[in-house]
Amino acid sequence: MNASQSWLDAVRWNADGLIAAIAQDAASGRVLTLAWMNRVALERTAATGCAHYWSRSRGRLWRKGESSGHVQHVHEIRLDCDNDAVLLQVEQTGGIACHTGHERCFHQRLDDGAWHDVEPVLKDPKAIYGDR
């Protein structure tokens, strides 16, 4: 074992080798995203100061903002009590964390037994990613 990596060994990765990673806006305190990290993603996040995740849908490592430019600069990394979730304090470039063009992913609120989209789309996803 590389002693310098022991902090990564302390993490309790799940059966798929992943942990949940919450990103919170360091300035506003708003919770932006819940994504997943594998060991390499967490290591690179710590090493570079930019959030990296594991895309479960695409099955690959992903640097947040690599397509959109919406990089997350990471100010702090916290681990929870049972070592299977991390909380990042981030500065969200462009003020948009969600691929839908919303500020954040948590834009649906439960009201009267239904989910309602209660936050605006700040930028058309086609303008963020191109018309893929």
Place this chain on the structure above:
Amino acid sequence: MNASQSWLDAVRWNADGLIAAIAQDAASGRVLTLAWMNRVALERTAATGCAHYWSRSRGRLWRKGESSGHVQHVHEIRLDCDNDAVLLQVEQTGGIACHTGHERCFHQRLDDGAWHDVEPVLKDPKAIYGDR
């Protein structure tokens, strides 16, 4: 399908029938816990206004605070863009969300390549749960 339950059908439960649930202190904005919910837990959370979770370690439904008294009163429930995580705004009874007696679960911070416990234990767990 019961029409009144369609908001539950909109949730994308994982292979184990669960979703990740973040609890954020509604007053301070601090992220307290990341736990898991099955369908019944989310339904009861919405119906009662008290957070319910699925304990993966104990394999059973769990009303937060049932042993500790540290109930989470839920002010708001949000769903993320791909419908597989929820964010709760809560009022944390007793000011302690973590079973370790810390205010919250995210009390370990990465500094200089190691995790450091940077928040105090507010109450001895033995005093919370009894000497089990």
